[in-house]
Amino acid sequence: MSGLEAHVVVRARDVDVALEVGPDECVALVGPNGAGKSTVVDVLAGLVRPDGGAVVLDGRTLSDDVRSVPTHRRRIGLVAQRPDLFPHRSVVANVAFGPRAVGATSREARGRARDALAAVGALPLADRAPGTLSGGQAQRVAIARALAADPAVLLLDEPTSALDVTARQEVRAALVTAAAGRPTLLVTHDPVEVMALADRVVVVEAGRVVDRGTPGAVLGRPRSAFAARFSGLVTVPGRATSGGVVTTDGGELASAPHTVPPGRSALAAYHPTAALLTRDDDGVGRRVDAVEPRDGLVRVVAGELVADVTLTRFAALGLAVGDTCRISVPADEVVVYEPDGGRIDG
Template identity: 65%
Template sequence: MTSPAAGLHARVVDPSRGVDVTVTVGPDECVALVGPNGAGKSTVVETVAGLLRGTDSTVHLDGRDLARLPAHRRRTGLVAQRADLFPHLSVTDNVAFGPRAAGAGGREARHRAATALALVGVAGLGDRAPATLSGGQAQRVAIARALATDPAVLLLDEPTSALDLDARADVREALATARTGRPTLLVTHDPLEAVALADRVVVLQDGRVVEQGPVEAVLRHPRTPFAASFSGLALVRGTATAAGIALDGGGELASSTRTVPPGRPVVAALHPTAVRVGRDGTGPGRTVTALEPRDGLVRVRTADLVADVTVATAAALGLAPGITVRMTVAPDEVAVYEPAG
């Protein structure tokens, strides 16, 4: 296999975990790895970092073969869910630890630490002890610690998942600065994080790549169930018609976004809040299978369609499992296209 001249190219093969994933990241690109738990995301990151050594895996960075190099010689910067700062060292000494371990003198290491801390907006924390930092401050220090080693590739493994909502915005801003100018792999379960940081999304499932593309394309027109769930959309399957899609579960949805000739298998992506629920009207009746609380709304599930309605609407309609409802969606809320594979 020929490696690219610039950027990261990795094929991660781990038979014991059922993983066989190829991912390429450009020299100034951030790729978000998303997928359900156990899909292989952490295996990819740990293999690139050198924490896992698979005999069949290959890792090339800017044309250099990293697969046989130990982790400390790969020039990878890893930011994980938790900062895990050394509690007995000051913030500056925590950030300077990497350069010192790589052979830099004390003055040079402290200079690089100060530069990295300023870059992520926490220059005034250098003399503080880790125990005195908030979660967001500690994570920005962890980002500075990764940057102080001048990494050739940045690996972000759910870097904001352990933070409260107020801290995430500041940390995302620091990550946006950190990822500039180097290939970056981002593992995330947060679509907002993917939008803010990534150029492309790679969707993993059962150790394989099942979908990939630019962030906007994957989030607006997901082709797999997980990508649809990740983007907040519902995905339904059926057959293309002149007007839109004939659903496998019965009935038809009109669509103003359709490019597939009639008769072909297609999927339709729509947001559950766009689905209107009533007890009367035209169209096939659907049986409510479950009602679930969801972000202040009530999710109404049927065999193929889901809708998010207000609590007041659910009460007014007398919704309950077993009730027959009719669901409609405006054509401009339905995107019809061919599924993955």
């Protein structure tokens, strides 16, 4: 395929990850800390030489275990967590640095810099000093800097993780523009970012791919415990039955048909807003262990089960810590899978 094909093997870090990114596609790479995401980015950018596999861009091998194209000749655009702008240069000079470094004239470089700034809505910042910019403004300038170099591949390494909510929205809009028309790999811990930007998702754990697919498939019906947590689902350990899961604290969650054989260890996952919470004045239900405000809702924790309800609903129930309640979840909202999620080759 045209675009990016990568098989990254770094034995010292126990990483063996294969992925593909189409010529006009954004692929999100997600996983827990230490899973190998940064290693993949480092190999693609030319900062680490792999022990095996290969990185191929539009049919051209950039690296394998015997050779490596220098970083400055790869046409890789990298936007990291921090913009790291040159403090002594103006915004436009920062953005023009990339084109100048590959041989553009000063006039050409500044023209490309202004075009890139305009593309991300940052042209009015052109004559500003980096020290006068907000976090969101500085990150948009960093995106423009990557664009001005006309990258063949764009690497986005947690590009909004250091920003507040308002700035994240502005930067995401700039990232949509930046990613258009080129293969883009997005490393993120933000499920909203995945849904806003990614065409596909690759999940890595312990240096291996454990899930891949569209955002809707991976986040809606996850195959790994991490993907379930990432998407905001509650994961409940237990043992599979033919009709769902018996939880370790003795409860039961029914599920639509699943593939885990009865008797095996299993995880049941559901979104806490799908849970049905009722009061139980007979004292035979679950004890309310915690009540927490959460994203405009109220989270009720009762043993291993969790329910998120509106403040109005919570007030109507009159629940407090120590009271008893019942939490049930519709069977078609419950996903059951084995704890390790399985590994996906290639």
